[in-house]
Amino acid sequence: MGQDTARAIELYRAGRRDEALALAEQALREAPGDSGALNLAGAILHGMGRLDEARERLERLVALDPLFMQARVNLAVVLQAKGARTEAAAHFRMVAVLKPEVPELQERLGSLLHVLGDYGGAARHLRHAVRLVPGDPDRRVMLAVSLISNGDHAEAAEILTGVLALHPGHADARSHLAAVRLSLGRPDLTEVMLSDAVSPDGAALAGEDADLLARARLYRRIAGDAGRPQMPDGLLVRAPFSVLSGYGDFAQHFVRSLMECGQSLRLVGLTGEESWRPSFADPILQAAVRRLGEPLRPRLALSVLTPPLVEPVPGVPTVNYTMFEGPRISPSFAACSRRHDLVIVPTDSSRLAWIAAGHPEDRIRVCPPGIAPNPADAGALPLPIAGPRGRGVMDYRVRVLNISDFVARKNLDGLLRVWLRATRAGDDAILILKVGKGGSALVGEMRRLVEQCMRATGRRLEEAAPIALLTDRYDEQAIAALYAMATHYFSLSHGEGWDLPITRAGCLGAGLIAPRHSAYTAYLNDEVAHLIPCTTGPALMPYSTDHYPAFHGLDWWHPDEDAAADILSRVIRDPEGERRDAARHLMDNFTWDAAARRLLDALDAVGGRVGGGARG
Template sequence: MVGPMGQDTARAIEQYRAGRREEALALADAVLHEAPGDAAALNLAGVVLFELGRYGEAQDRLLRLVSLDPLFGQARINLAVVQEAAGVGGQAAAHLRAAAVLEPGRVDVYSRLGGLLHGQGDREGAVRHLGRAARLAPEDPAHRVMLAVALLSDGMPADAVRHLEEVLATAPALADARVHLATGWLALGRPDLAEQALQPLGESVANGDAATLLARARLYRHLAADVGRPRTPDGLVVRAPFSVLSGYGDFAQHFVRSLMERGRTLRLVGLTGEEGWRPAFDDPVLDAAAGRLANPVRPRLVLNVLTPLLVEPVPGLPTVNYTMFEGPRIPAGWAERSRAHDLVVVPTESSRLAWIAAGHPEDRIGVCPPGIAANPLDRAAQPLAALGPRGRRVMEYRVRVLNISDFVARKNLDGLFRVWLRATRADDDAILIVKVGKGGAAMARQVDRLLERCAATVGRRLEEAAPIALFTDRYDERQMAGFYATATHYLSLSHGEGWDLPITRAGCLGAGLIAPAHSAYTTYLDERVAHLIPCSTGPALMPYSEAYYPPFHGLDWWHPDEEAAADILARVIGNPEGERRDASRHLTDGFTWEAASRRLLGLLDGVGH
């Protein structure tokens, strides 16, 4: 337990309260020099060091304190704050759980723990602890609002709406609650109630989230009214992130072009409302037709190309969502929202099984692989002119292995690096080209730290393996085409893919493909046209951690066999011509956008009749 406070410690606390942190820290350190176990001095030193941004030292002091006095609840809270700021949220959550047991009436503990778990993807834990905070402090609406936000992100808009309406019954001027309430009503397909929730905001609704919510609510009401509009062409409403650089946006753009080529009339809706993107065609007739996309249509259904939690039903119209997932089973929130949709369409059998594993009705899910086509920019792309890390031009290497990924755990860059370090030697005529994220120098430092950890795990220095050229800046589309023009091979060690556009793009150009035998890869690749890596399934954890990757909290994903991958890679580098497999014709002939749109229309024809 905390012992009596000495005079020197008391003076240190007085200095801290007076805003003289450096003086307080010096006095606390002096106390600890004579009495290393002084609890009050350890706690004060930890707090001051944290405020000075010296997280490692702060954590050291507070860990020592907690080990000496494990029942000191405030010390655990302080340690959790430091650890959360230092990026070790799993350890922080453990100390907050202990603090909640030691001090069960502390609202701030449950609120902080709930927020932390929400960020870690533990939606169930977040809802439980935020709910506890709301019950302990019913007079403070902020806790109910935080709970509602967690419920919305967990796919439970009805529960969120209930809490927010109760909050607004006693605090009607709380603008934040009104914005979240409107979000919940849109998720439930009630744009009329969303608009009603925002009306009391008056002039303040002109900008920000409230403005886009109100615009969508009014747009959805107009779309619903268009069902009975006379002398209006029949058509489909398509809602997707057309203007966002993403896989969903890419699929949506291709489907729109292909559906219009088949004579369908469409109205496009973006994430925030009316959509400004318009397709361009080589055919002048089709290009002229694109100008009529903004005109009203008499819609038969709404086709979304979105993750399930972003779908907002339009009243009176069937809801279809073209979506996908990267693991063997979708999250519970996705399953809850998807069950409210008339039809879910996915690109692969893997995604179909992921929905069914979560309890989705088999008769309300269909499979429609997208098309695979060469990117127009690739025709005239120039290879990279960059130098590799050892001063040799990248294009001078005989084998040039590409990987393009976001810096997220699912992409398994740590596995990619371990395989490269195991499979290659310094004198191999090969280079690994990794284009990761868009974070510049800051991201490069993060990737370098991961690479150093991988080298230590494998037990080989980077200099003992073939070089790795790392690119972390933002590049335009023409520059990105240069990466593909450079590659002789593409290597993925991903834990799971809904589709994986980069590998199909590389495959269209004739790059040799090495990929795990799981998820989307098994839809468009086989051993005849690619090298496939055997896999097993297991928990979806962060690299070198026992913490779950937040979007996959509590779920499994695939783990590629790194020994098998290293063997494949070594064979390819040692004999690139003898190990050559070409997927280009297989991809472009077997997965056309004409076939994809025909398949999609066939699935849509069964909806709403």
């Protein structure tokens, strides 16, 4: 180490960062391979937010000295800050292998793998950290959280029980254990643990712990009702009724249709007692609505949730209506689903995804939901908004809509690439892209994604037909107005459990363009929609080697962008000649009445005949 480098390190330790960097850079001009100067410069540049320069210095150092472990750690930190998390994990992994005795490295790698969705890998390294420091309760809780995320609830419960035996006041351990016990169908243990607990300031339980305790007591009451012959028979339904989501929408429709079939129901929400109620004009059904909160003897507990959110009621068969967007479900979905008496999915694509993960074929059924016009769409008027070039959106002949959350599975990067490639500035067409549920952060994220897509295609926005990018929060009336604007709906998603937006647009007569995969093949065909061929491959984040966390280690579908661009350009050139109408096909073949009856048929296989209503 040269004198300049030694002096630079002293300045850095003294807090004189700028002087230290200047001296380190001077040392590198004289000796480009000075490892101490490269490492110090990389660390200082990272602290200054100059990540690209920090990465260059540290990658040069690691190439010169592959066994310089601190340099690898620093490089991993820089890569993680830049969003290159898979590359960062590779460097952390190498250091953890060469220095297995350092618990902080095992913990750091485990935590990063957890963020990446590799819960099995995370648990391995966090378990190692726990072995190195067995008395650290926080590391044990971190290990339990990764096990929970991977579906290993029983082992997580054992670890958390051990933490609380030695540290009774550990609030995180208590909360996680309470939730795990509900997932394992033991509300009695959750109630015992939480009923006498207080927060650190002496107040009663609040927030999630209060919800957990309320659900534990509710499930115990319901379990007691199941053994009372004087109670009316019926069906318990738990779902996110009051949450704006696909699961909530399905649950609301199923409840209405089941009640119209004469079923007695009791509703439970995501956090506890449910206040949402359907509305009916029929006075008999109005009376039934008033009884939704009353006790009954449940033959079944039907959840409409992702598998990890299901909480069994003791003594009551557990059925879950759920779905998945890829060719094979994740290990956590598989582990949770094995604890359920029956899984019901909307399409054969989801059924095959469960079977591919080893789920027993005799414990899964297919029940497509209904497809019906949204009440908000009746009489909805287009929004009076202008495109990016000042022309009113409704003045364009072809108005292509996509409504998506800002998640990698929706393949917005692919959709943008296809639009840039398939359209020209003079086309009489506009893309109406509604992204997310509102938030200023989306503007910057979308801007970066658009820039990446322009670089990938070699085409600027100005060279393509315009894009009206909408990121604000819209109420239901404004969303209906967006659908009223569309002549076409275009999805390039990597996979769908159902896709409510495209079916809603289809009911309104919009022309549909979608990939030939997953749920789309259940309700679309070549006569009513333009379908894009697909292949399968790794589920990666846009322009990254990182896996999409929810699909870590899994594949999804990759729509053929050449074929999609060809379809889109034909539609824009000749919208009438390329017109395909899915409205009648969707509404005639997927009624909610038929969906409710299929659901009841599937439930009959588990708990005998449900309720006492007429089935027809």
